[in-house]
Amino acid sequence: MDLDRPALRAALLDAAPWLDATDVGPRAVDAGTCDRCGERPRLLPTCGPGAPEALCRDCAAALGDDAWCDGHRNDGMAARRWADALPDRWEDAVVLWWVATGELRWDARTMAVTEDHPWSDAVRAAIGIGR
Numbered sequence: 144m145d146l147d148r149p150a151l152r153a154a155l156l157d158a159a160p161w162l163d164a165t166d167v168g169p170r171a172v173d174a175g176t177c178d179r180c181g182e183r184p185r186l187l188p189t190c191g192p193g194a195p196e197a198l199c200r201d202c203a204a205a206l207g208d209d210a211w212c213d214g215h216r217n218d219g220m221a222a223r224r225w226a227d228a229l230p231d232r233w234e235d236a237v238v239l240w241w242v243a244t245g246e247l248r249w250d251a252r253t254m255a256v257t258e259d260h261p262w263s264d265a266v267r268a269a270i271g272i273g274r
């Protein structure tokens with residue numbers, strides 16, 4: 144399947160401007176699954192003593208202040224508020240972003256996030272579907 148990575152990055156930023164954040168979101172963490180649940184994508188970098196390195200939205204909410212050190216408590220609250228405001232399908236956008244940046248391979252697993260998702264025409268064109 145044809146994949147136009149630069150076009151996909153541009154289309155994703157247009158469809159999900161929150162992907163542009165650099166201190167939270169998929170740009171702020173290494174590509175992969177949450178260090179706590181191992182299911183959902185990593186979303187927020189954390190720094191609490193003994194806390195996992197990066198968490199998905201649900202796990203960050205579950206750990207709360209414990210996921211951040213005392214000095215970054217306010218940052219942690221801001222990060223969780225930011226995550227709370229994301230659309231329900233944030234996980235798909237995060238995975239596709241990592242495909243667009245080349246951090247994840249474009250394979251059966253990552254392609255699965257494009258199923259049943261109302262992606263914009265530009266996103267669909269960039270990943271070679273709906274043409």
Ligand SMILES: [Zn+2]
Binds near residue numbers: 203
């Ligand atoms: Zn998690």
Ligand SMILES: [Zn+2]
Binds near residue numbers: 191211215
């Ligand atoms: Zn800290």
